[in-house]
Amino acid sequence: MKRVALMGIALESNSFAPRAAQEDFRNRCYLDGDEILAEAAKPNPGMAAELVSFIRTMNATGPWEPVPVLHYESQPKGPVDQDFFDSCLNEIERRLRDAGPVDGVFIANHGGMTATGGTDPDGDMYARVRKCVGPDAAVVGTLDLHGNISQTMVDAADVLVSYLTNPHVDMAERGEEAAVIMRRMFAGLRPKSAFIRLPLTPASINLLTASGPYAELVDYGQRRKREFGGRILNVSIWGGFVYSDTPKNGLAIVVTACNDLDDARSLSAEIATRAWNDRGRFRKSLTPLQEGLDLALANGEDKSKPAVIFSDSGDNPGGGGSGRTITLLESLAQVSAKGVYYGSFFDPELAAEAHALGEGAEFHAVFNRGSEDDLAPEYSVPARVKALTGGKLVGRLGLFAGRTLELGPCCLLEIGGEGGILVVVISNRQQTADPGFFEMFGLNVAAARTVAVKSRGHFRAGFIPWFPPERVFEVDTPGLTSPVLENFNWRGLPRPVYPLDEDTDWTPPDW
Ligand SMILES: [Zn+2]
Numbered sequence: 001m002k003r004v005a006l007m008g009i010a011l012e013s014n015s016f017a018p019r020a021a022q023e024d025f026r027n028r029c030y031l032d033g034d035e036i037l038a039e040a041a042k043p044n045p046g047m048a049a050e051l052v053s054f055i056r057t058m059n060a061t062g063p064w065e066p067v068p069v070l071h072y073e074s075q076p077k078g079p080v081d082q083d084f085f086d087s088c089l090n091e092i093e094r095r096l097r098d099a100g101p102v103d104g105v106f107i108a109n110h111g112g113m114t115a116t117g118g119t120d121p122d123g124d125m126y127a128r129v130r131k132c133v134g135p136d137a138a139v140v141g142t143l144d145l146h147g148n149i150s151q152t153m154v155d156a157a158d159v160l161v162s163y164l165t166n167p168h169v170d171m172a173e174r175g176e177e178a179a180v181i182m183r184r185m186f187a188g189l190r191p192k193s194a195f196i197r198l199p200l201t202p203a204s205i206n207l208l209t210a211s212g213p214y215a216e217l218v219d220y221g222q223r224r225k226r227e228f229g230g231r232i233l234n235v236s237i238w239g240g241f242v243y244s245d246t247p248k249n250g251l252a253i254v255v256t257a258c259n260d261l262d263d264a265r266s267l268s269a270e271i272a273t274r275a276w277n278d279r280g281r282f283r284k285s286l287t288p289l290q291e292g293l294d295l296a297l298a299n300g301e302d303k304s305k306p307a308v309i310f311s312d313s314g315d316n317p318g319g320g321g322s323g324r325t326i327t328l329l330e331s332l333a334q335v336s337a338k339g340v341y342y343g344s345f346f347d348p349e350l351a352a353e354a355h356a357l358g359e360g361a362e363f364h365a366v367f368n369r370g371s372e373d374d375l376a377p378e379y380s381v382p383a384r385v386k387a388l389t390g391g392k393l394v395g396r397l398g399l400f401a402g403r404t405l406e407l408g409p410c411c412l413l414e415i416g417g418e419g420g421i422l423v424v425v426i427s428n429r430q431q432t433a434d435p436g437f438f439e440m441f442g443l444n445v446a447a448a449r450t451v452a453v454k455s456r457g458h459f460r461a462g463f464i465p466w467f468p469p470e471r472v473f474e475v476d477t478p479g480l481t482s483p484v485l486e487n488f489n490w491r492g493l494p495r496p497v498y499p500l501d502e503d504t505d506w507t508p509p510d511w
Pocket of ligand 1: 145146
């Protein structure tokens with residue numbers, strides 16, 4: 001019976017955000033050994049869907065023996081604490097050694113992690129695992145398309161599988177694909193990969209897969225894969241996560257051929273050349289704040305206008321944002337916008353105060369009490385406690401569909417009187433990518449004139465029933481995830497790099 005180790009440490013690191021420590025993983029998903037299998041067997045597991053799906057597909061395709069190692073996930077934050085990460089790697093090594101020989105390893109990482117002591121912890125993990133299991137074990141990994149790919153990862157793995165969708169809705173399919181690849185490798189398949197990274201670091205808002213240059217590139221890769229008629233196993237194209245700010249940043253292409261390296265090389269070069277020639281389209285302008293405010297005001301006054309949704313693009317907790325910037329909320333309150341649903345502000349102290357006061361209480365809400373963060377200063381405003389919840393919900397649409405979320409004590413505050421702004425305050429930092437963030441208070445998204453969310457792009461899939469793409473506005477707000485790359489003091493990116501440096505050159509590899 002084939003034995004397959006299961007593991008993953010998933011973090012997307014924004015190098016401008018505070019470091020991620022063990023407690024950040026404990027706050028989201030922290031599973032050791034058999035806990036992985038127990039969680040995966042639940043109807044709504046609180047863990048990465050690709051790992052759940054990998055296990056289910058392996059179960060459905062024949063006998064196997066899972067060797068569950070560990071699976072930790074953090075909400076996107078800063079670089080991982082090196083001591084904690086090293087202890088994880090040591091633990092992985094110890095558990096693999098104790099478990100004895102394995103035939104395969106499935107790794108469900110994000111791929112965009114950095115560490116306080118290094119820029120490629122994902123690569124370090126892959127390399128360590130390969131060293132433990134030897135050259136003959138099948139090592140297959142799934143990665144978020146915002147992963148930053150290193151040669152170390154490509155060398156250590158047999159196959160790396162990237163998501164194909166952004167907003168991400170294909171995690172389960174990719175887990176299934178990884179399991180099928182694992183089965184094929186057990187049957188004798190020996191895949192070969194080619195890797196190319198371009199000096200191209202688009203902001204995440206330019207990496208959508210419904211339309212635009214990245215969507216077309218991903219489609220092109222999948223079409224060309226089919227045209228190779230079974231000779232290509234996988235085509236993955238990572239947009240990367242520019243805010244990780246490392247030398248391994250850049251749009252990355254890995255083509256894995258079933259057995260002929262030349263197939264992998266020629267197709268990866270073809271895709272890379274197409275991407276490079278199209279680089280000018282990996283720029284996008286935002287909606288200026290004032291324009292957004294005008295739109296919200298007009299919408300509140302005239303109910304015949306179609307409702308709209310705003311991305312508070314500079315502060316996406318799903319990209320390492322604090323979830324505490326106040327620019328958009330304060331501006332909407334200042335102009336007395338009506339019919340606004342705003343979600344979600346991360347402020348456990350404020351949520352606790354609202355819970356202590358009780359529903360219906362009127363008080364002076366102080367957001368970011370005592371804050372010394374310039375991007376998230378203290379903000380005080382009269383408010384009413386409209387509703388309270390314990391913050392447990394099961395995601396309904398898109399990224400969080402079917403997944404249990406624990407947001408901690410939450411409150412809904414009303415600012416600007418009846419029909420003004422309803423603000424969701426949460427106690428566990430998370431991006432508002434699902435209507436459940438409002439629905440848990442009994443709100444109906446269809447009743448809002450303007451919805452504003454702290455989410456960069458995943459809200460698109462969560463709110464698509466109400467807001468088709470033409471009613472989505474990415475508002476230019478400050479914060480750690482601002483899509484205006486010129487706002488940052490980059491230290492690690494390879495330079496020159498497009499679009500920061502207009503005259504960046506690239507030539508295809510001479511294999
Ligand atoms: Zn992502």
